[in-house]
Amino acid sequence: MLEQIEGSKAMARTIALCRPQVICAYPITPQTHIVEGVGELVRDGTLANCEFINVESEFAALSVAIGASAAGARAYTATASQGLLFMAEAVYNAAGLGLPIVMTLGNRAIGAPINIWNDHSDAMALRESGWIQLFAETNQEAADLHIIAFRLAEELSVPTMVCVDGFILTHAMERIDIPDQKIVDAYLPPYEPVQVLDVEHPMSIGAMVGPDAFTEVRYLQYYKQQTSFRLIETLSQQFAKLFGRVAGGLLRSYHTEDAEFVVVAMGSINGTIKDVIDEMRAEDIAIGLVSLVTFRPFPIRALQEALAHARDVLVIDKALDPGMGGPLASNVAIAFRNMDDAPNLHSAICGLGGRPVTKASLSRLFRQAMVQPWEGPHFLDLNDRVIAREIHRRGKARRAGPAAENILKILERERAEKARARAEAGGA
Amino acid sequence: MFQVRIHGRGGQGVVTAAEMLSVAAFLEGKHAQAFPSFGSERMGAPVVAFCRIADREIRLREPIQTPDVLIVQDATLFKSLDVLEGLNPRGHLLVNTNRDFAAIHLDGAVARLPMGHAQTCPATDLARQHIGRPAPNTALLGALTAFTDVVKLSSVMEAIARTFPGTVGEANIACARAAHDLVRQRLDATETSHA
Numbered sequence: 001m002l003e004q005i006e007g008s009k010a011m012a013r014t015i016a017l018c019r020p021q022v023i024c025a026y027p028i029t030p031q032t033h034i035v036e037g038v039g040e041l042v043r044d045g046t047l048a049n050c051e052f053i054n055v056e057s058e059f060a061a062l063s064v065a066i067g068a069s070a071a072g073a074r075a076y077t078a079t080a081s082q083g084l085l086f087m088a089e090a091v092y093n094a095a096g097l098g099l100p101i102v103m104t105l106g107n108r109a110i111g112a113p114i115n116i117w118n119d120h121s122d123a124m125a126l127r128e129s130g131w132i133q134l135f136a137e138t139n140q141e142a143a144d145l146h147i148i149a150f151r152l153a154e155e156l157s158v159p160t161m162v163c164v165d166g167f168i169l170t171h172a173m174e175r176i177d178i179p180d181q182k183i184v185d186a187y188l189p190p191y192e193p194v195q196v197l198d199v200e201h202p203m204s205i206g207a208m209v210g211p212d213a214f215t216e217v218r219y220l221q222y223y224k225q226q227t228s229f230r231l232i233e234t235l236s237q238q239f240a241k242l243f244g245r246v247a248g249g250l251l252r253s254y255h256t257e258d259a260e261f262v263v264v265a266m267g268s269i270n271g272t273i274k275d276v277i278d279e280m281r282a283e284d285i286a287i288g289l290v291s292l293v294t295f296r297p298f299p300i301r302a303l304q305e306a307l308a309h310a311r312d313v314l315v316i317d318k319a320l321d322p323g324m325g326g327p328l329a330s331n332v333a334i335a336f337r338n339m340d341d342a343p344n345l346h347s348a349i350c351g352l353g354g355r356p357v358t359k360a361s362l363s364r365l366f367r368q369a370m371v372q373p374w375e376g377p378h379f380l381d382l383n384d385r386v387i388a389r390e391i392h393r394r395g396k397a398r399r400a401g402p403a404a405e406n407i408l409k410i411l412e413r414e415r416a417e418k419a420r421a422r423a424e425a426g427g428a
Numbered sequence: 429m430f431q432v433r434i435h436g437r438g439g440q441g442v443v444t445a446a447e448m449l450s451v452a453a454f455l456e457g458k459h460a461q462a463f464p465s466f467g468s469e470r471m472g473a474p475v476v477a478f479c480r481i482a483d484r485e486i487r488l489r490e491p492i493q494t495p496d497v498l499i500v501q502d503a504t505l506f507k508s509l510d511v512l513e514g515l516n517p518r519g520h521l522l523v524n525t526n527r528d529f530a531a532i533h534l535d536g537a538v539a540r541l542p543m544g545h546a547q548t549c550p551a552t553d554l555a556r557q558h559i560g561r562p563a564p565n566t567a568l569l570g571a572l573t574a575f576t577d578v579v580k581l582s583s584v585m586e587a588i589a590r591t592f593p594g595t596v597g598e599a600n601i602a603c604a605r606a607a608h609d610l611v612r613q614r615l616d617a618t619e620t621s622h623a
Contacts, residue, residue, distance in 0.1 A: 004454035006447075138487075168489050172463040173447045175454055271487030358490040422510060 002177050007139040007169045010176040011104060012037025014143040016047040017184040018150045020076040020102075021191075022068035024053045024061040026083065032106040032170040034078045058083040062090035062103070069099040070205050072196040074150065077101070080166055081108035084122045088129070091159075095130025095221065097206055098195065100153035102146065103131075106166040107267070107318075109353040113404040117354020118166040120267065120318040123295070124327045130221050132160040132228070133296040134248065135266040139174050141293075144247035147179070148235050150188055155235075156228055157194045158221075163295075165268040167354065179243060187242050225297035232294055250299040252291045253306050255281060259288030261370055262307055262343075264332055265316035266292045269350075269357055273316070276362045287366060292328075303335045307343060314346040314369050317377070325349070325377040346373050350380035386410050429482040430578060431492045435511050436501030436565075439471040444591065445499070445565035446477035451587035452569070452579040453481040461486045474505060481578065495519060497576060501551070501564050503532050512537055519545065520576050524564045526550035544615060547575050549607050558603035559596070570604025574611035581608050 003010070012034050023042065025035035042052040051068075055061045058079050065075040079087065084105060094101050110121040123133055134149060136142035142164040153160040164170055195205060209217055229250060236249035246252070254274055256262055263273055270291040280287050290306045292299075307313055317326030324330060329347035336342035346369045351357045361381050368374075386407055394400040432449060436442035443464040450462035458481050465476035478492040494514040503525040505511050515521065521541060523529070525548050529538045538546040549571040551564030559566075566588050573581040584604055589597045 004451045004460065168463070172461055173450050174461050174486075175459055268489050272489045275488050356491045358493070359488065419508065423507075 001180075002175055004173060005176050005178070006033065006171065006173045007142055007164070007176070008033035008106075008171065009037050010139060010143045010178060011146060011164070011170075012041065013178050014184075015076060015102075015104075015146050016041045016050075017179065017181055018076075018102075018147055018188055019047070019074065019185075019190075020050055020150075021073040022051050022053065022065065022075045024055050024064040024068070024075070024077050026055050026058050026061045026079075031080065031083070032078065032104070032166065034104055034106070034170070038076075058087040059090055062087040062094060062101070065101045065103075066090060066094050066097065066099055069094070069101050069193075070097070070195075070197050072191070072193050072198070074154075074191040075099075075101045076103070078104040078106065080106040081110055081116070081122050084126060085110060088126060091126050091129045091131065093206075094159045096217075098157045098221075098224075099159060100150075100157050100191075100193075101159040102149045102153055103159065103161050104146070105161050105163045106170045107163050108166040113353075115353040118168050118318075119352050119354070120163070121320070121352075123161065123163045124319040124321070127296055127327065130158070130225075131296065132156075132158055132225070132294070133163055134160065134294055135163045135292065136165070136169065137252075137268060137270045137291055137293070139169050139172060140176050140245070141247045142169055143176055143178070144239065144243065144245070145293075147184055147188055148239055148248040150191075152228075152232060152235055154191055154193075155231060156224055158224060158228075163267065168268045177245070183242055187239065228297055229299055229302065248293055250292075250294045250302040251306055252293065254289040254291065256288035256290060256306060256310070259286045259309070260311040261286065261314070261366070262288045262290055262310040262312070263314045263316060263366065264290045264292060264303075264307075264328070266295060266328060267318065269316060269318065272357060272359055273362060276359050276366065279359075279363065280366065285370075295328075295331075298331055298334075300335045303332065304339065307335075310343045312346065312369065312373070313343045314348060314366065317347065317349050318351045320349050320352060320377075329377065344373065347377040348380055349377050355381065429480055429486065429488075430497075431495050432479040432481070432497040432499065432578065433492045433495035434477045434479070434499040434501065435505050435509070436475055436477075437471075437505070438473045438475050440475070440501045441563050441565035442475040442501055443477045445501070445569060446479040448566070448569060448584070448587040448591050449479045449572075449579065450481070451590060452583035453479075455583045455586055456579060458482065459484060459486050465491060474509060497572065497578060498522070499568050499572065500524060501568060503527075506532065506534065515541075518542060520572075521546040522568060522572055522575075523548050524551040524568055526553050544575060544618070547571065547611050547614075549611055551607060554603050554607050554610075558606060559599045566600040566604045567607035570607040571611045574608045575615060581605065 041047040042050050061077045065077045068075040107120050109115040109119045134145050136145050145162045149160040149162050315329040315332045317328045321327050326347045434442050434445050446462040450460035453460035461480045480486050496516045497520045498515050500523045529535045551567035552562045554567040555563050569584045585601045588600045
């Protein structure tokens with residue numbers, strides 16, 4: 001049923017329709033309203049046969065999910081930002097053990113400096129942990145991806161992370177269709193584990209593995225992910241058939257057929273990019289977009305096909321690897337490796353720590369990339385003046401102090417000057 | 429697409445106002461997107477919330493920089509922020525105050541807007557009277573329907589009922605209606621005097 005509902009609440013309701021049997025959560029910032037929402041649904045009986053466990057930390061949240069999943073329960077948890085890092089060891093364990101846990105990640109920045117706002121730093125930090133990572137473009141897709149995620153995770157026995165832009169999606173109230181239980185049940189059968197701890201048939205999960213077998217166990221993890229591309233597409237097609245709308249899959253192309261210039265991005269920023277593309281298309285500029293849904297496993301073949309006719313590719317990253325640049329750009333570059341006539345690759349970093357990404361800035365960026373491409377990553381809307389002042393100041397003294405505090409001081413001074421000017425103008 | 433920006437302070441129900449407005453638009457069959465300016469939540473700190481309303485799917489995710497309607501829940505914000513920044517020159521302004529625009533030094537800005545596009549509403553006073561606490565959001569939504577066609581008063585009342593069930597909702601609905609009637613009467617009086 002169509003409802004005007006907050007993204008987090010819609011996800012909570014949809015997750016409940018997936019009939020998880022164990023939900024563990026550590027409800028402290030950084031969190032979203034998702035676990036609060038499913039908690040209420042467990043308490044009021046809407047979500048039956050489900051144990052909601054309040055734990056003492058994120059590390060415990062995922063550890064309990066691992067235990068529950070190994071015992072044969074459909075297990076779910078959610079986190080964001082530092083919370084994900086705090087459970088990092090368990091994140092790798094869940095993947096290594098092949099336990100199909102589903103976790104929502106309300107994407108947020110990672111400190112320092114302390115910042116609670118949106119970017120993709122958290123997902124990127126654990127992109128090599130062995131989880132499947134799916135990125136939602138809209139709140140409808142954020143809800144829908146959970147249904148697909150449980151099915152995908154359980155068919156592959158690989159844990160799956162649904163990455164949803166924190167605040168931008170999780171805190172936005174929009175028109176979202178919450179599906180009927182019957183349709184969800186038709187798509188998602190009850191959990192049938194491929195491995196389970198059962199007292200009737202004793203066995204152990206999590207053996208110590210030495211050099212003689214470690215590579216083989218790890219290779220099977222790689223093999224499972226590399227052979228999952230077709231399944232990911234099939235599950236998306238089955239979803240579309242049953243629910244009557246598109247969600248999931250490897251990637252989606254927008255106006256790429258004749259586009260020489262193609263943007264590649266993940267998450268909610270694709271909505272704003274599409275609006276910019278529509279405006280530029282109205283000016284007869286041949287620009288298109290590839291919206292990447294599946295980041296892990298990284299769909300190299302699908303990307304190569306989607307970008308086959310592009311001459312220039314601009315990759316938008318909402319995360320920064322300070323020693324390298326944009327992680328998504330680095331990954332897309334690998335898709336072009338050894339490719340004849342590979343397109344030119346341009347990289348832009350934007351929306352870090354919740355900086356709004358506006359249509360105006362993106363439009364300027366795309367136009368600049370077409371006529372005057374740059375080397376290395378371009379930082380969208382970077383305040384060059386503040387950077388220059390701080391670099392100059394640091395050059396003058398060794399004990400230059402913390403960069404974050406210094407930049408805040410400069411900005412505060414500028415704001416005060418502006419307010420004074422406004423007051424004077426108002427009084428005149 | 430129609431864009432509404434709401435300014436206020438933490439604790440005044442700014443985010444809830446944007447959400448209720450989006451529900452009202454949804455009830456009229458429109459697409460609507462309500463979202464807060466994402467900050468640390470503190471009582472009294474400046475807060476901004478946004479609401480977009482359109483006939484088709486809203487894909488845009490940037491904050492609203494050029495609002496068609498600006499609702500100001502706390503008039504003291506004008507001293508510390510450029511609240512009016514980006515307001516559409518043909519747009520609408522609604523300010524919570526029991527004084528007139530000249531008394532809060534906004535007469536210059538109001539004069540630049542089309543006639544009747546700026547209104548005041550003593551929303552905090554009305555809220556104290558009807559709800560028993562100084563939450564001006566529902567009164568302002570009611571007042572908004574008196575001089576714009578963003579949404580209907582009946583839709584706002586239904587959105588309030590869905591957000592606050594029971595007697596709290598009823599009090600807020602009464603508050604919204606009172607604010608609507610107050611602004612409507614003022615407009616009618618102006619129109620009569622001009623006739």
